[in-house]
Amino acid sequence: MKIALVTDAWIPQVNGxxxxxxxxxxRLQAMGHGVEIIxxxxxxxVPCPGYPEIRLALTRGxxxxxxxxxxxxxxxxxxTEGPLGHAARRYCLRERLPFSTAYHTQFxxxxxKRTGLPPAIFWPFIRRFHGASASVLxxxxxxxxxxxxxxxxNLQHWSRGVDLENFSPDAPQPEIFARLKRPIQLYVGxxxxxxxxxxxxxxxxxxxxxxxxxxxxxxxLKTKYPRAxxxxxxSGRELAGYYAGADVFVFPSRTDTFGLVMIEALAxxxxxxxxxxxxxxxxxxxxxxxxxxxxxxxxxxALWIQPRDCIHHARTFSWDTATQQFxxxxxxxxxxxxxxx
Numbered sequence: 001m002k003i004a005l006v007t008d009a010w011i012p013q014v015n016g017x018x019x020x021x022x023x024x025x026x027r028l029q030a031m032g033h034g035v036e037i038i039x040x041x042x043x044x045x046v047p048c049p050g051y052p053e054i055r056l057a058l059t060r061g062x063x064x065x066x067x068x069x070x071x072x073x074x075x076x077x078x079x080t081e082g083p084l085g086h087a088a089r090r091y092c093l094r095e096r097l098p099f100s101t102a103y104h105t106q107f108x109x110x111x112x113k114r115t116g117l118p119p120a121i122f123w124p125f126i127r128r129f130h131g132a133s134a135s136v137l138x139x140x141x142x143x144x145x146x147x148x149x150x151x152x153x154n155l156q157h158w159s160r161g162v163d164l165e166n167f168s169p170d171a172p173q174p175e176i177f178a179r180l181k182r183p184i185q186l187y188v189g190x191x192x193x194x195x196x197x198x199x200x201x202x203x204x205x206x207x208x209x210x211x212x213x214x215x216x217x218x219x220x221l222k223t224k225y226p227r228a229x230x231x232x233x234x235s236g237r238e239l240a241g242y243y244a245g246a247d248v249f250v251f252p253s254r255t256d257t258f259g260l261v262m263i264e265a266l267a268x269x270x271x272x273x274x275x276x277x278x279x280x281x282x283x284x285x286x287x288x289x290x291x292x293x294x295x296x297x298x299x300x301x302a303l304w305i306q307p308r309d310c311i312h313h314a315r316t317f318s319w320d321t322a323t324q325q326f327x328x329x330x331x332x333x334x335x336x337x338x339x340x341x
């Protein structure tokens with residue numbers, strides 16, 4: 001099968017969307033499918049306002065159309081709601097081709113955090129973008145309910161996985177952990193306002209705090225919280241070592257659609273403390289994480305969880321299963337043309 005994947009999130013970005021897409025593409029290619037990626041690195045681009053590491057492609061749509069015409073895909077998946085996503089959507093509507101989309105990011109909440117405007121203002125944009133999609137992929141049941149209530153339909157489940165070879169409890173922990181007070185509380189992810197990291201750094205639970213990741217709020221938080229250890233961006237076994245060496249992984253976000261970092265931490269035997277919100281309520285079990293409206297209480301509860309139970313729960317998430325779900329949700333162009341005829 002020839003699959004066109006159009007995404008505004010790609011290398012060199014480091015986030016859950018990009019990592020999900022890269023893992024999916026790798027699995028698809030290993031299964032023998034051909035994948036044509038249309039991404040910002042193929043075009044002139046500008047930094048996203050307030051988020052310079054994200055590049056926004058500058059294109060009117062004709063180059064995207066030419067690439068899609070040349071590839072002649074059997075299915076088109078539009079991963080993101082950015083400039084390239086819109087260009088591909090216009091192409092599909094003009095050519096009367098079916099396409100699938102995915103709801104990776106809580107854009108209404110993210111934009112609201114940055115502008116101070118209510119999220120409701122931005123939901124018509126979401127409905128319009130995904131309204132013409134033949135299949136809208138969502139990662140969790142909570143997000144499916146939210147989109148259904150917001151009048152977004154044709155919803156299909158697309159879960160996530162974890163690389164159990166890389167993320168494991170035997171990963172060597174960083175040397176800095178020998179100098180931090182126990183219990184070590186860890187955050188991994190983008191360092192940005194929408195991730196609610198200050199709730200973690202303000203939490204008065206005793207112990208040391210470590211933050212792994214990069215983003216627009218990094219320098220501000222380093223200045224404001226000098227007692228916390230900011231490690232910057234990490235990957236591979238080095239990242240796994242941070243997970244494995246921590247006593248608890250703290251997930252303070254209230255706006256994530258899934259939270260890949262949670263199952264990476266669990267695979268390393270580290271329990272998760274979180275708020276009882278979308279993402280954690282779908283991903284965590286009682287034996288792998290503790291959720292509470294009081295983050296300090298969530299940390300206290302998580303510290304009682306056994307590493308073996310965390311690892312067991314992480315193994316229920318499979319990239320092979322997730323990739324098959326992605327394939328099942330695609331809408332083949334030839335079949336739709338034949339049905340229309």
